[in-house]
Amino acid sequence: MGATKTEHFTSGQNQIASIAKALGHPARIAIIEHLLKVNECICGDIVNELPLAQPTVSQHLKELKSAGLIKGTIEGNAICYCINKESIELINSYFTGIIKKLKESDCC
Amino acid sequence: MGATKTEHFTSGQNQIASIAKALGHPARIAIIEHLLKVNECICGDIVNELPLAQPTVSQHLKELKSAGLIKGTIEGNAICYCINKESIELINSYFTGIIKKLKESDCC
DNA sequence: ATACAATATTGCAATATTACGATTATTTCT
DNA sequence: AGAAATAATCGTAATATTGCAATATTGTAT
Numbered sequence: 612m613g614a615t616k617t618e619h620f621t622s623g624q625n626q627i628a629s630i631a632k633a634l635g636h637p638a639r640i641a642i643i644e645h646l647l648k649v650n651e652c653i654c655g656d657i658v659n660e661l662p663l664a665q666p667t668v669s670q671h672l673k674e675l676k677s678a679g680l681i682k683g684t685i686e687g688n689a690i691c692y693c694i695n696k697e698s699i700e701l702i703n704s705y706f707t708g709i710i711k712k713l714k715e716s717d718c719c
Numbered sequence: 720m721g722a723t724k725t726e727h728f729t730s731g732q733n734q735i736a737s738i739a740k741a742l743g744h745p746a747r748i749a750i751i752e753h754l755l756k757v758n759e760c761i762c763g764d765i766v767n768e769l770p771l772a773q774p775t776v777s778q779h780l781k782e783l784k785s786a787g788l789i790k791g792t793i794e795g796n797a798i799c800y801c802i803n804k805e806s807i808e809l810i811n812s813y814f815t816g817i818i819k820k821l822k823e824s825d826c827c
Numbered sequence: 828a829t830a831c832a833a834t835a836t837t838g839c840a841a842t843a844t845t846a847c848g849a850t851t852a853t854t855t856c857t
Numbered sequence: 858a859g860a861a862a863t864a865a866t867c868g869t870a871a872t873a874t875t876g877c878a879a880t881a882t883t884g885t886a887t
Contacts, residue, residue, distance in 0.1 A: 612876040613842030619770040620745035624752070632743025636845085637728035637736040644732070647817060651826045654864055662727040667846050669865060674844095684827045688854035688863050693826030699817050706811035709755060710804070718759045718801030719792045720846040721872030744875085762834060775876050777835060796833050796884040 630702050633678035638663060639671050643694060646681065651693040653686075738810050741786035746771060747779050751802060754789065759801040761794075 617625050633639060638661060645660050646652065654672060658665045672692060675681045679698040683690045725733050741747060746769060753768050754760065762780060766773045780800060783789045787806040791798045 612840065613874065615744060615746075615843090615875065616770065617745060620749055624745045624748045628743055628745040628748045631739045631748075635736055635740030635743040636723060637725060637732040638723075638845095640732045640736045640739075641728055643817070647820055655862085658864095662724065663845095664847050665864070666848080666866080670845080670847095673865085682827065685854095686827070688861095690864070691827045694817075694821060696818070696821050699814055699821070703811065703814035703818060706807055706814065709751070709802075709807050710811060712755055713802060713804050713807070719790065719794075719799045720870060721844070723845065723873090746875095763832090771875095772877050773834075774836080774878080778875080781835085793884090796831095798834070 627702065627705055630678050630680065630698060633674050633680055636671070638667075639675055642668075642671060642675060643680065646692060646694050651691050653689040653691060655689070657692075735810065735813055738786050738788065738806060741782050741788055744779070746775075747783055750776075750779060750783060751788065754800060754802050759799050761797040761799060763797070765800075 620628075634643070641661055642657055645657060649656070654665070654669060657672070658668045661668060663671075672681065672683070676683060676692075679695055681692050682695045683692045685691075728736075742751070749769055750765055753765060757764070762773070762777060765780070766776045769776060771779075780789065780791070784791055784800075787803055789800050790803045791800045793799075
């Protein structure tokens with residue numbers, strides 16, 4: 612045990628969970644917020660910004676990228692990272708949908 | 720190593736991350752979606768709904784509750800769970816804010 | 828009180844995550 | 858070509874998460 616039973620859940624549930632999971636670490640929230648502030652930047656800038664070593668930042672970037680939250684394009688010997696707007700819109704509309712359904716009734 | 724360096728990040732970043740983290744598992748998304756469908760229910764209903772044992776469901780409920788995503792009120796010998804609208808609204812407005820800022824500029 | 832029903836807690840094994848030093852590509856600039 | 862800059866990957870230690878059987882707790886009914 613210890614492994615998540617992904618196969619028992621719908622692909623929609625797994626997709627939302629994987630985006631949320633990628634955002635479930637303060638360093639990755641900090642990366643998103645930094646990208647939001649500067650629009651786009653390279654890994655080294657984030658290493659300077661955060662109290663984490665370069666391999667750690669690189670690993671966090673990889674997770675954000677594989678969840679579709681950021682994009683990276685090669686620019687010379689550096690890689691330019693930026694937020695992938697679509698993924699934020701996807702999860703935002705998921706929550707908006709929840710709120711809409713919640714408005715209809717009250718709870719305990 | 721292995722432990723998240725929460726102390727290096729802002730309380731806002733930690734709060735968003737902890738809500739996102741709680742939603743970062745398909746079983747917990749499934750619980751939220753079930754609660755959304757039935758408005759409120761007891762732990763046993765969720766155990767019947769999900770392919771997980773009772774202690775596992777109980778643990779997931781605990782994590783959702785400690786992240787503030789659900790509320791539980793004692794009703795006899797059962798506990799009635801429901802979604803805490805405020806927490807969903809909080810994370811939703813966080814993403815809405817990101818999208819607004821993203822609209823202003825384009826990226827790589 | 829006793830039995831039952833609903834959940835929480837404990838303890839543990841399997842697996843995943845976090846963090847980083849060391850190393851390895853890859854590109855750019857002399 | 859050689860040095861510098863940038864970032865990914867490898868290996869590994871520390872810690873956290875997931876899942877469940879067994880047990881404990883709490884309230885309800887008989």
